[in-house]
Amino acid sequence: MTVTKPLADFYAHVDANEAHYIDKLREVVAIPSVSSDAAYRPKVFEMGAWLEKEMQRLGIQTKRHHPGKHVMDGQELELPPIVIGTFGTDPKKKTVAVYGHYDVQPALESDGWDSDPWTLTMMPDGRMVGRGSTDDKGPVIGWLWVVEAHQKLGLELPVNLKFVFEGMEETGSEGLDDMIISMAKTEFKDVDCVCISDNYWLGTTKPCVTYGLRGISYFNMTVQGPAWDLHSGVFGGTTHEPMTDLIHLMGRLVTPDGTILVPGIMENVAPVTDAELEIYKKLDVDMSDIEASVGAKTLIYANDKSKTLMNRWRFPSLSLHGIEGAFYAPGAKTVIPAKVTGKFSIRSVPNMDPKEINEKVSKYLEAEFAKLNSKNKFKIEGSHGGKPWVGDLNHWNYVAAIKAVEQVFGVTPDLTREGGSIPVTLTFQTALDKSVLLLPMGRSNDGAHSVNEKLDKDNYIKGIKLLGTYLHQIAAIAK
Amino acid sequence: MTVTKPLADFYAHVDANEAHYIDKLREVVAIPSVSSDAAYRPKVFEMGAWLEKEMQRLGIQTKRHHPGKHVMDGQELELPPIVIGTFGTDPKKKTVAVYGHYDVQPALESDGWDSDPWTLTMMPDGRMVGRGSTDDKGPVIGWLWVVEAHQKLGLELPVNLKFVFEGMEETGSEGLDDMIISMAKTEFKDVDCVCISDNYWLGTTKPCVTYGLRGISYFNMTVQGPAWDLHSGVFGGTTHEPMTDLIHLMGRLVTPDGTILVPGIMENVAPVTDAELEIYKKLDVDMSDIEASVGAKTLIYANDKSKTLMNRWRFPSLSLHGIEGAFYAPGAKTVIPAKVTGKFSIRSVPNMDPKEINEKVSKYLEAEFAKLNSKNKFKIEGSHGGKPWVGDLNHWNYVAAIKAVEQVFGVTPDLTREGGSIPVTLTFQTALDKSVLLLPMGRSNDGAHSVNEKLDKDNYIKGIKLLGTYLHQIAAIAK
Numbered sequence: 001m002t003v004t005k006p007l008a009d010f011y012a013h014v015d016a017n018e019a020h021y022i023d024k025l026r027e028v029v030a031i032p033s034v035s036s037d038a039a040y041r042p043k044v045f046e047m048g049a050w051l052e053k054e055m056q057r058l059g060i061q062t063k064r065h066h067p068g069k070h071v072m073d074g075q076e077l078e079l080p081p082i083v084i085g086t087f088g089t090d091p092k093k094k095t096v097a098v099y100g101h102y103d104v105q106p107a108l109e110s111d112g113w114d115s116d117p118w119t120l121t122m123m124p125d126g127r128m129v130g131r132g133s134t135d136d137k138g139p140v141i142g143w144l145w146v147v148e149a150h151q152k153l154g155l156e157l158p159v160n161l162k163f164v165f166e167g168m169e170e171t172g173s174e175g176l177d178d179m180i181i182s183m184a185k186t187e188f189k190d191v192d193c194v195c196i197s198d199n200y201w202l203g204t205t206k207p208c209v210t211y212g213l214r215g216i217s218y219f220n221m222t223v224q225g226p227a228w229d230l231h232s233g234v235f236g237g238t239t240h241e242p243m244t245d246l247i248h249l250m251g252r253l254v255t256p257d258g259t260i261l262v263p264g265i266m267e268n269v270a271p272v273t274d275a276e277l278e279i280y281k282k283l284d285v286d287m288s289d290i291e292a293s294v295g296a297k298t299l300i301y302a303n304d305k306s307k308t309l310m311n312r313w314r315f316p317s318l319s320l321h322g323i324e325g326a327f328y329a330p331g332a333k334t335v336i337p338a339k340v341t342g343k344f345s346i347r348s349v350p351n352m353d354p355k356e357i358n359e360k361v362s363k364y365l366e367a368e369f370a371k372l373n374s375k376n377k378f379k380i381e382g383s384h385g386g387k388p389w390v391g392d393l394n395h396w397n398y399v400a401a402i403k404a405v406e407q408v409f410g411v412t413p414d415l416t417r418e419g420g421s422i423p424v425t426l427t428f429q430t431a432l433d434k435s436v437l438l439l440p441m442g443r444s445n446d447g448a449h450s451v452n453e454k455l456d457k458d459n460y461i462k463g464i465k466l467l468g469t470y471l472h473q474i475a476a477i478a479k
Numbered sequence: 480m481t482v483t484k485p486l487a488d489f490y491a492h493v494d495a496n497e498a499h500y501i502d503k504l505r506e507v508v509a510i511p512s513v514s515s516d517a518a519y520r521p522k523v524f525e526m527g528a529w530l531e532k533e534m535q536r537l538g539i540q541t542k543r544h545h546p547g548k549h550v551m552d553g554q555e556l557e558l559p560p561i562v563i564g565t566f567g568t569d570p571k572k573k574t575v576a577v578y579g580h581y582d583v584q585p586a587l588e589s590d591g592w593d594s595d596p597w598t599l600t601m602m603p604d605g606r607m608v609g610r611g612s613t614d615d616k617g618p619v620i621g622w623l624w625v626v627e628a629h630q631k632l633g634l635e636l637p638v639n640l641k642f643v644f645e646g647m648e649e650t651g652s653e654g655l656d657d658m659i660i661s662m663a664k665t666e667f668k669d670v671d672c673v674c675i676s677d678n679y680w681l682g683t684t685k686p687c688v689t690y691g692l693r694g695i696s697y698f699n700m701t702v703q704g705p706a707w708d709l710h711s712g713v714f715g716g717t718t719h720e721p722m723t724d725l726i727h728l729m730g731r732l733v734t735p736d737g738t739i740l741v742p743g744i745m746e747n748v749a750p751v752t753d754a755e756l757e758i759y760k761k762l763d764v765d766m767s768d769i770e771a772s773v774g775a776k777t778l779i780y781a782n783d784k785s786k787t788l789m790n791r792w793r794f795p796s797l798s799l800h801g802i803e804g805a806f807y808a809p810g811a812k813t814v815i816p817a818k819v820t821g822k823f824s825i826r827s828v829p830n831m832d833p834k835e836i837n838e839k840v841s842k843y844l845e846a847e848f849a850k851l852n853s854k855n856k857f858k859i860e861g862s863h864g865g866k867p868w869v870g871d872l873n874h875w876n877y878v879a880a881i882k883a884v885e886q887v888f889g890v891t892p893d894l895t896r897e898g899g900s901i902p903v904t905l906t907f908q909t910a911l912d913k914s915v916l917l918l919p920m921g922r923s924n925d926g927a928h929s930v931n932e933k934l935d936k937d938n939y940i941k942g943i944k945l946l947g948t949y950l951h952q953i954a955a956i957a958k
Contacts, residue, residue, distance in 0.1 A: 216712070218813070224775075225777045233897070234791065234897075236796035237790035237791060237795070237826065238737075238769070238778060238779060238787050238791050241799065244735050248730050250726045251726045251727050255727075256720075256723050256852065258719075294704075294714065295705050295706025296854075297854060298705060298718050300716075300718060302854075311717045312715075312717050316716070317711070320723055321806040321814055322805030322806030323801065323805060324809060330803060332697045332822065334800065336798050336800075347712060347716065372735040373736065374735045375779075376777055418713075420710055420712020420713050420813075
């Protein structure tokens with residue numbers, strides 16, 4: 001693949017400034033911007049201010065969005081600002097929205113860290129260890145070095161950028177969705193595509209581009225019998241027991257091999273295409289890594305990578321989470337619970353519709369309850385949960401990202417999806433109706449929320465090149 | 480029924496001393512001997528001392544058994560003494576062991592009492608309202624008035640008595656079982672039968688004699704899958720979920736109409752005899768009272784008194800109590816619990832054997848788990864729970880009690896059983912291997928653990944006569 005002169009200069013500049021980028025990463029890791037601990041809240045603000053100052057130094061126009069206050073640890077606290085940055089407003093260029101977050105998970109050396117979590121520690125094997133290195137400070141500032149490099153080189157950035165950096169991602173992203181939705185027709189009206197760098201490679205040998213998420217529909221079904229809990233000695237055998245009914249209903253939802261028993265639920269699942277099968281065959285994943293993350297040999301398709309990942313990403317699943325109202329403590333209690341609520345959820349995929357899922361589940365369970373001939377009362381409530389999402393891999397946003405990976409890493413990226421939800425992705429998708437993708441910087445083994453979180457130096461430096469190349473590719477191919 | 484001269488004198492004496500008995504009941508109700516509250520512990524001791532002094536006044540030889548200390552409300556507390564009384568040791572007479580308790584449930588006027596719970600309040604309808612009036616101070620001191628009346632009349636009591644009055648019944652009877660078992664061959668070696676007055680009539684119009692209890696076998700079955708809880712978004716559909724397996728197994732134990740699905744479990748249930756059917760037909764019970772105690776129209780046999788009571792007392796039942804390890808709180812959590820323990824119990828009846836129940840349940844569930852083809856691990860543990868018990872209605876102990884009811888009340892008593900367990904009954908039965916029965920003094924609507932607990936004056940006075948008559952009947956017919 002030929003590299004244009006501007007990109008060749010950009011790569012050389014990035015390589016030459018490695019020490020500068022690492023110094024900057026050390027600076028931000030040293031600010032313990034833990035969003036989930038009231039005591040660290042000033043540090044989150046400090047980190048937001050650091051970022052804003054650095055953006056201003058680079059000529060990025062910034063504004064702060066203040067989502068207001070919230071209550072945490074019994075205190076009313078000011079939420080950290082969402083820093084919005086605008087770099088370029090040329091109507092002839094595409095505008096790329098970039099999302100990242102500047103808050104981090106908590107970390108204590110006593111948790112088992114091999115070094116101070118707030119001091120970036122360079123390891124001989126290239127690991128740069130420190131809290132926030134990979135989640136998400138490395139990727140966030142990586143975007144800034146793309147801008148900086150172009151300025152230093154006197155190169156014009158071929159796209160406009162719109163940065164959205166929040167400080168509450170690890171603690172529920174309070175205020176973010178509202179802001180994106182409210183600014184869809186103002187601040188974000190010119191956005192042509194969205195890039196999120198807050199996830200990880202599937203494996204450790206090649207980058208990925210993430211193009212889909214499962215949705216979720218969460219259900220509470222309640223069986224109410226007696227007016228109060230009863231003693232099983234006195235009433236066992238004489239009254240319809242809500243637990244018995246509920247357990248029967250919960251047992252009719254899914255089989256031990258994961259087959260969903262709700263009639264019609266699989267009807268709308270998008271059929272697997274040959275192109276998709278090809279994607280799954282090529283994925284960089286070791287089944288033993290997945291098994292290690294489960295910690296036991298309980299994978300349903302232990303020797304089938306494709307089936308395992310398809311069931312994680314592109315087929316629905318149904319999980320039984322628990323029961324509210326029943327006995328749950330250690331020991332023995334001889335209670336007949338009066339009212340019990342079974343909790344379960346369905347992870348949905350295109351082209352399943354949350355409303356239709358709700359209807360099918362409710363209709364089925366009501367019919368199954370009727371078959372029980374119980375005198376208890378039954379009620380089911382479904383949350384109107386998150387929709388599933390899948391991006392169009394043929395959109396220039398994806399084509400650009402894939403080409404950028406090929407150019408910088410010399411390999412075609414894994415095309416991955418996620419089994420769970422990443423709310424901001426869906427919010428951007430829904431509010432702006434533009435192509436969204438996830439382009440990660442770190443590896444699967446970075447330990448984002450664990451001890452000894454790291455970003456490999458190679459991922460950081462190549463990651464900066466990747467992000468810049470992606471922008472050039474967009475400019476080259478976007479329609 | 481003819482009444483002997485001594486009994487006629489006894490009845491006349493009891494009637495003449497009504498005011499004295501009520502004064503004494505007022506005295507004991509005024510001592511708030513709440514065993515479950517550390518602050519009231521001195522009052523429990525005071526009540527024990529009152530009882531001992533009163534027994535000594537009547538020539539009953541007493542001794543105190545001190546069970547030791549226990550920890551409650553964070554304090555180490557001395558357990559109140561079990562007062563043992565011996566009245567008569569004539570080897571030519573039968574020795575009747577009598578059990579009762581002198582502690583009471585807590586009571587606050589602010590709970591909704593219409594009068595001070597510690598002041599015996601005489602109502603125009605004959606109710607004597609006060610905490611402990613029926614549970615169990617009225618019955619306990621009723622026994623003493625039988626002794627007192629015979630002394631005053633110069634009549635010889637035709638049996639020996641062995642009293643066992645404890646002060647921790649409402650708070651777990653700590654130390655009682657150990658004492659009974661350890662003294663079986665010493666203090667209690669001459670006991671010929673046991674009478675417990677700590678329960679209630681089935682209804683409100685006629686007394687009962689209670690001759691059976693269901694046993695209980697409690698089970699914990701555990702399904703273990705992943706090494707830790709998993710996120711359903713990331714792992715749903717790829718791994719065997721312990722909750723799915725457990726719910727399937729729990730659903731194979733009992734049907735919504737209460738039919739137990741464990742093979743062979745009904746094999747040992749003693750067949751219903753014609754004599755039994757006759758007992759059930761005559762029982763004084765109003766189905767609307769049972770429905771009221773459930774608080775909802777969920778009775779399986781709503782219009783069938785016999786079926787309802789047979790299912791409570793003389794058929795086994797299986798109740799599902801809950802699950803440990805699963806999500807149980809309000810709200811939504813998308814967890815795949817790693818290890819879940821289902822809790823259920825079987826109420827057993829003669830001639831079911833706890834060991835055999837354990838074996839059948841374990842074998843069945845292990846086979847059902849194997850059918851699930853799950854890679855999770857399964858384990859079942861059964862407690863060696865309480866045995867079922869049923870007394871021989873033809874034993875002279877029962878014949879005497881039934882005749883005594885007929886003599887004092889002019890009706891044949893209800894012959895009742897209990898669906899739950901009353902541990903002291905089984906302990907006496909097992910440790911002494913003598914006939915045990917329950918001969919209650921109060922009515923079903925006395926509200927033993929509720930506000931406005933009462934003992935009807937009529938029940939108290941006739942109850943004293945009943946207890947005395949029972950002893951005379953034993954002397955007349957015991958072999």
